Amino acid sequence: xxxxxxxxxxxxxxxxxxxxxxxxxxxxxxxxxxxxxxxxxxxxxxxxxxxxxxxxxxxxxxxxxxxxxxxxxxxxxxxxxxxxxxxxxxxxxxxxxxxxxxxxxxxxxxxxxxxxxxxxxxxxxx
Amino acid sequence: xxxxxxxxxxxxxxxxxxxxxxxxxxxxxxxxxxxxxxxxxxxxxxxxxxxxxxxxxxxxxxxxxxxxxxxxxxxxxxxxxxxxxxxxxxxxxxxxxx
Numbered sequence: 001x002x003x004x005x006x007x008x009x010x011x012x013x014x015x016x017x018x019x020x021x022x023x024x025x026x027x028x029x030x031x032x033x034x035x036x037x038x039x040x041x042x043x044x045x046x047x048x049x050x051x052x053x054x055x056x057x058x059x060x061x062x063x064x065x066x067x068x069x070x071x072x073x074x075x076x077x078x079x080x081x082x083x084x085x086x087x088x089x090x091x092x093x094x095x096x097x098x099x100x101x102x103x104x105x106x107x108x109x110x111x112x113x114x115x116x117x118x119x120x121x122x123x124x125x126x
Numbered sequence: 127x128x129x130x131x132x133x134x135x136x137x138x139x140x141x142x143x144x145x146x147x148x149x150x151x152x153x154x155x156x157x158x159x160x161x162x163x164x165x166x167x168x169x170x171x172x173x174x175x176x177x178x179x180x181x182x183x184x185x186x187x188x189x190x191x192x193x194x195x196x197x198x199x200x201x202x203x204x205x206x207x208x209x210x211x212x213x214x215x216x217x218x219x220x221x222x223x224x
Contacts, residue, residue: 084191086199 002045002053005066015048016041019056024066033059135165135194148173158183162198177201 003009010018019030034041037055039048048056060066065073081089091098097110108114129136138161148157149169158176171190176183177197184201186192192200 080191084189084195084200086192086195087202088199090202 002048004053004057005060006068008067010045012044012046014042015039015045015056018045022060022066024064024070025060029064033063036063135167137161137164137167142167142169145170145173156183156185159197162196162201164197166192166195166197168193179203 004019005022008022010021016027016030016034019025019033020027025033031041033056037052037059039052039056078092082092083089088098095110095112096103097107101107103111141159141161141164144157144159148155156174156176158178160178162177162179166188170188171193172188174185174187175197177186177200178184179201180203186197186200
């Protein structure tokens, strides 16, 4: 078990998989890190030496924005749009899709679980 | 996909002239524009534009944050008319009661 970039404790997985448990590091970045630090990507995390872990930690600190900082940046970007009063900001405020997707149907990821329309059932019964 | 950098930002030419004229006059008046597709440039900051939304000219006072956005983004063309939820509920209960 190794603690990298704050709270993340990736498991007994290959290094390039384990690194992806860090918010902000995906497949590409994980492989980049492995290469730059000079550790075989498929080496298990629990087989890493102390110095390797240290080098990985330094590499991430130096080259990537991860976890809290990244989350804050994303939130700030969204907040900027919302304060600006532009179309994208309005969509964020309303919790609707931002990039021009249809909302007649679908869009459930943004809209959340479907809400029943009040009184609709009664109307169909009559 | 974003626009190629070598093309520069897209702006309808007459906006530049209008903006310059507005800068010259001390009175801060609304510049009516139809060109929703134009990018907001740094030289527009501080001016107020009336962006046409197909119906009215909506006042947009340009701030520094808006640079790089298009004018159209600040003048919505559709307005969502919702039923006020509270009113509807009252109506419903009254309706079923009678």
